[in-house]
Amino acid sequence: MVRRGERRRGAAERESVPPLTFVPMRRKFAPSTVLTEEEVRDVHRLSMRILSEVGLTFHAESAWETLEANGCLVDRGTGNVRFDPTVVEHFVGLAPSSFDIAARDPSKTVHFGGDSIAWGSASSAPNVVDAERGRRPGTGEALQELIKLGHMLPSCHLFGGHSVEPIDRPPNTRHLDSVFDWITLSDKALRVYGIGTTRVDDGLEMIKLGYGIDEAQLCATPHTMSILNVNSPLLVDEPLLLGSIALAKRGQATVVSPVAMSGAMSPITASGSLIQHNAESVGVSAYLQMEVPGCHLFYGSLVAAVDMRSGAPAMGVPEAVTGAIAAGQMARFYDMPYRTWLGSTANTVDSQATYESMMSIMAAHMGGAHFVHHGHGWMQGGLTTGFEKTMLDADLIEMYDAIKPRIDLSDADEVIDAIKEVGAGGHFLGSPHTLKRYQSEFHTPKLSDWSNYEAWEEAGSTRVIDRATGAWKELLEAYVPPPLDDARHAELADF
Numbered sequence: 089m090v091r092r093g094e095r096r097r098g099a100a101e102r103e104s105v106p107p108l109t110f111v112p113m114r115r116k117f118a119p120s121t122v123l124t125e126e127e128v129r130d131v132h133r134l135s136m137r138i139l140s141e142v143g144l145t146f147h148a149e150s151a152w153e154t155l156e157a158n159g160c161l162v163d164r165g166t167g168n169v170r171f172d173p174t175v176v177e178h179f180v181g182l183a184p185s186s187f188d189i190a191a192r193d194p195s196k197t198v199h200f201g202g203d204s205i206a207w208g209s210a211s212s213a214p215n216v217v218d219a220e221r222g223r224r225p226g227t228g229e230a231l232q233e234l235i236k237l238g239h240m241l242p243s244c245h246l247f248g249g250h251s252v253e254p255i256d257r258p259p260n261t262r263h264l265d266s267v268f269d270w271i272t273l274s275d276k277a278l279r280v281y282g283i284g285t286t287r288v289d290d291g292l293e294m295i296k297l298g299y300g301i302d303e304a305q306l307c308a309t310p311h312t313m314s315i316l317n318v319n320s321p322l323l324v325d326e327p328l329l330l331g332s333i334a335l336a337k338r339g340q341a342t343v344v345s346p347v348a349m350s351g352a353m354s355p356i357t358a359s360g361s362l363i364q365h366n367a368e369s370v371g372v373s374a375y376l377q378m379e380v381p382g383c384h385l386f387y388g389s390l391v392a393a394v395d396m397r398s399g400a401p402a403m404g405v406p407e408a409v410t411g412a413i414a415a416g417q418m419a420r421f422y423d424m425p426y427r428t429w430l431g432s433t434a435n436t437v438d439s440q441a442t443y444e445s446m447m448s449i450m451a452a453h454m455g456g457a458h459f460v461h462h463g464h465g466w467m468q469g470g471l472t473t474g475f476e477k478t479m480l481d482a483d484l485i486e487m488y489d490a491i492k493p494r495i496d497l498s499d500a501d502e503v504i505d506a507i508k509e510v511g512a513g514g515h516f517l518g519s520p521h522t523l524k525r526y527q528s529e530f531h532t533p534k535l536s537d538w539s540n541y542e543a544w545e546e547a548g549s550t551r552v553i554d555r556a557t558g559a560w561k562e563l564l565e566a567y568v569p570p571p572l573d574d575a576r577h578a579e580l581a582d583f
Contacts, residue, residue: 107566110196110276111242113485115203116493119420119456122413128421131414135367136173143170144318144371148326151375158378171371179377180370183385185423189246189341190311192299193275193570198245200386200425200458207430207463207485208248209238210473211279211315216252217467218475219437219557226252226473232269236567237478237560238464239274243485246277248461249315252473263287264294268580271298275570282314282331282342290583292338297579298572307339310384315461317390318346318368320353332376336383343427343459344372345388348411349401352394358407361391362414370422386459387424389415392431401469403431404444409451416455427459428452430481433469437476437553441467445481449488476556479563483535490531534559 123131145167146152152162152169158179161170186201198206216230217223224230234251238244247270257265263281270278271294280291295311296302314335316328332342346368348354354361373385391411393402402408412428419426430448434441452460462470463485465478499521506521516522535555537544544550 107240108242109240110193110245112199112245113205113207113243113489115205115453115456116491117453119416120413120454121417122410123417128417131363131366131418132421134363135370136171136176138322138364138367139171139176139371140173141170142322143168144322144324144368145169146324146326146329146375148324148329150326151324151329154378155375169371171374176370176374179374179381180422180424182377182381183373183422183424184382186425187310187341187384189277189313190299190309191246191275191277192271192572196245196276198277205452205457205460206245207243207460208246208279209234209244209251210462210465210478211249211251212253213251213466213468213471213473214253214255215468215472216474217472217477218560219553223472225255226250227256228254228265228269230254231266232273233564234465234473234475234478235269235273237475237563239276239570240563240567241464241478241482243482243489244276244464247274247279248463249279249281251465264290264583267291267294271295271580272572272577273569275572278312280312280314280335282316282328282335284327285330285334288314288331288334292335292340294580294583297583298576300573300576303338310339310341313341313343313384313386315343315345315388316372318344318372320346320348320368321364322368324372329372329375333379336376336380339384341384341386342376343386343388343461344369344376345386345390345427345461348389348391349394350392350407350411351396352399354391358410358414361411362418365389365391365415366418369418373422373424385424386427387415387419387422388427388461389419389455390429391415395433400433401431403433403469404447406447409447409454412451412455412457414455416457420456425458426456427461428455428457429461429466430463431466431470432477434467437467437474437480437556441477441480442484442552445477445484446488449484453488475560476553479556479559480535480552483533487531487533 146169155169156162159172159175188197188199190197216226230252231254281287316332346365348361348365350356350361354364393405393407395402416426432441432444464481465473467474467477502521506519535552
């Protein structure tokens with residue numbers, strides 16, 4: 089009875105503690121390899137051949153003068169640019185090996201580099217789905233709900249873009265509404281969309297207003313990032329370049345990320361996709377360093393297979409794991425922070441969604457990723473963000489993070505005493521060694537049901553998707569907006 093009373097008091101104390109909404113994570117195992125050191129150098133050498141013999145096409149007259157001034161051969165009729173490999177190596181070498189992205193709450197600032205690993209929200213899906221309301225086009229209301237979920241989930245470290253596209257918002261002002269939502273509904277780090285300079289400039293001004301900082305403070309350390317997707321194969325679009333340069337000139341970060349869908353947007357073999365992907369990534373990174381030496385860049389990767397029967401991207405498959413590990417080796421070769429992704433082609437939260445997500449999570453850890461884009465809720469090949477999938481991904485990320493990298497033997501004397509006390513044929517359920525640790529020794533997944541069959545059946549025979557529905561509804565019910573000064577809120581609204 090005394091122990092039961094202690095447990096009741098302990099539970100009440102735990103319930104009075106505010107829930108954690110941010111837990112930094114670190115990779116606990118060394119990155120894996122699929123390439124020897126010589127093969128890594130071979131990929132670099134072959135990528136330089138692509139850049140010097142084939143080149144990249146820049147649909148950006150604004151870039152040509154800078155490229156020519158730095159020894160590149162520009163065909164002004166087609167926009168084709170061929171690079172001198174020594175020039176590429178020099179400029180890529182200027183990229184920082186690590187940096188932070190500041191959050192509105194300084195305790196939630198995210199570090200990229202070393203053994204850190206940060207997980208982003210889903211991004212840019214046109215549809216949203218949950219078990220109660222079904223699949224539907226994205227709206228501002230759905231985006232706000234997903235921001236609230238991302239704010240409450242400790243495994244979601246930053247917002248990597250629109251968790252779902254708010255298609256009901258006017259395109260010319262959508263970015264203003266979205267940045268307003270990110271800043272007011274959460275205090276975690278965020279991404280702006282770098283499609284041209286207007287979205288970038290507006291986003292940075294809103295960050296200054298919402299964070300209460302001036303231009304010098306904004307430029308002193310990155311406060312946001314954007315994604316520059318190369319239009320693979322070998323094509324670079326002007327609006328994304330202009331947005332990335334505007335960010336770099338004000339001290340912000342860019343993820344240079346080709347989309348190497350093997351067999352569709354890159355050669356079907358792993359070698360072909362890796363070589364093309366690497367050439368695109370370092371070629372564009374070199375150009376951005378020409379414009380703003382020392383600017384903050386990620387080596388981005390989205391290497392995936394394509395189902396040759398349907399044309400759909402195949403996510404969470406063995407080929408994607410191999411590609412993520414190889415791309416991670418190349419990122420370390422260039423000493424740049426590495427970005428990869430988490431995705432699933434599943435149409436609902438089932439075993440396929442689970443194993444594809446876990447394969448992606450494993451690939452991120454094995455590849456040495458620092459930033460995992462689309463980390464919560466991406467499904468249906470990137471066409472949909474799911475509420476239940478968001479909760480599933482959060483649970484799986486936390487499970488992988490709970491893996492212990494070593495076994496602590498410091499309690500060996502207690503272990504021996506416990507074994508002596510229990511003796512042959514006994515049990516350890518009531519031993520002091522167990523009672524001292526039973527609340528914290530094991531990781532308990534939030535969506536798992538460990539009851540026996542009869543108890544599970546009596547409780548309604550719930551499935552993972554049912555429990556995930558209950559979990560996101562509870563989080564939204566518990567959501568409390570982070571504090572924001574009324575004057576700052578008003579300034580943001582006016583802007």
